[in-house]
Amino acid sequence: MQPVLNIDDVKRVEVALTREGVSVSELMHRAGLAAAQEVLELGEMDNVVVLAGMGNNGGDGWVAAEALRAQGANVTVVSPVEPDALPGDLPRQVAQSAVRAGASVLVGPSRDELDDLLATADVALDCMLGTGFHGEVRAPFDIWIECLNASTARVVSVDVPSGLSAQTGLAAEACVVADMTVTMLALKPGLLTDDGRDVCGAIVVAPLAEQTDRLVVDEDPVAWRTDLADYLEALLPRTSAVDKFSRGSVLVVGGSRRYPGAAIMAALAAARMGAGYVTLATPASAAAVAQAHLLEIPVVPLPEDADGTLTADARDVVCKLAERSSAVLVGPGLRVSGGTCAVVSALLGMDVPLVVDADGLNCLARLTNGALPQYPEIIRRSAPLVITPHRGELARLVGRPAGGVSSLSDQLDAARDIVWADGGSELVVVGKGTATxxxxxxxxxxxxxxxxxxxxxxSGDVLAGMMASAIAQRSEADVDPALLAAYVCEVHAYAGTLAAERRGSRAVMASDIIDVVGVASDAVDAHVAYPDGPAGE
Ligand SMILES: NC(=O)C1=CN([C@@H]2O[C@H](COP(=O)(O)OP(=O)(O)OC[C@H]3O[C@@H](n4cnc5c(N)ncnc54)[C@H](O)[C@@H]3O)[C@@H](O)[C@H]2O)[C@@H](O)CC1
Ligand SMILES: [K+]
Incomplete structure (x- = not known):
């Protein structure tokens, strides 16, 4: 797994490195050399343009320029001011050195001059703005970014594409769209989510020092990004000596007269993910339509009110079914009412592995007055509990206003509020967003x-059904629950890729994802076990 650090923690690693004898100047040299090395590995990059800003990100660029010049490339550095006029000591020194080594400099070009220069470039190094960037991009960089994005040069961003917040993943109006980002010391959350996913291109981490791995872990990474090989312990069992019950049984509790489809899809996805036996329990007036869609899955009708949502009387039947299940999913299509809240509350009180999704989460928000971290006793239990909120649901659970969870950083913060209040190892919060x-x-x-x-x-109903299915199949095993949840997300993501290939990227509907869950999990498993297998990176 690769550690992901918040920007403040990256700065602390930088300070720790200087304490261990690696100066900031040395780090800047290594950063510039790492960027130059990536350019050299692209091959045949004779004409290089370096767009350098005024801070240390620009300093990295001047170092890279000198290194590429030494390898025989024609290098032109574009700077807003003369090298001698750069305000920071370090950037000024490396700029003067690059000039002495023969790098050409173009100071404060007009738009046309910059367009003409970029037209001659095989590759452009983007060293305008790094982690010191904030707000909207000011001149001249807003115009430089426009020119760069319009050019045909390969674009390598140093540390972070200029204009992107490496913390939030939100891009300013002007933001470089890179083919590759060489980021220093560790991954940052903003590179992996929201606009970051669209503008970074391939991401390469340059550790810069042999102590970095240790110092990064000392900073307690905000997250760990998985590689497929990490899932080996999470794979679902494959054995021929099974019957339908030993393959795990899933109970899905969901649906309403108004929304019967969500629970149907969740049940189908649970079956396609490999559970041997799936049951759907749904309000009576949704049961007939559900059964018509589900040939292999029994549907149990439950007591309902005049609106076709569950009443509290449904608790007894649901709990009896749950006792016989390896895992339960509650929520898809349920709606929020006194009756549905009573059912969710009863399931939370049982010691069966439980997944809570969609309206199940909204019931949970109601049961905890929109402040789940203040009522940890409601979710404290001895069996696994996985809750799968998207950003809006997560905000409601922790009492933030609408829109209050708007980045991966926010998702991580809110999810941590919940798991730390609970304190138990049985709880996983799957915070869904452009990165999950x-x-x-x-x-x-x-x-x-x-x-x-x-x-x-x-799509979320499908993920929830898959999640319950995986937990049912691994209920006896001692697997890190966050890793198992991540494995399910990975299969869901790959199923999305396969469905898009089959149907077209804009045409995918949730049922298309269900259709390929099986082949997606086979492909992911094969790739985990044999890294050159069919799933590919
Ligand atoms: N953290 C580390 O360990 C290392 C960091 N290095 C580099 O240092 C960078 C950070 O350097 P700095 O802190 O000097 O910051 P940057 O170089 O990212 O940005 C600072 C400069 O950008 C300007 N700026 C900020 N916001 C702007 C806006 N909205 N519009 C226009 N200009 C704006 C500032 O006035 C300042 O001149 C990293 O991104 C990385 O490239 C490397 O040199 C070495 C290792
Ligand atoms: K940059």
């Missing part, structure tokens, strides 16, 4: 995110 985090009291795991095709109605 699986957070337990032990650690936060980031599976590789799926394609935009997954942003479609019902």
């Amino acid at each position: 985090c699986c957070v337990s009291v032990e650690r936060a795991v980031l599976p590789k995110p799926g394609p935009a095709a997954l942003a479609t109605a019902g």
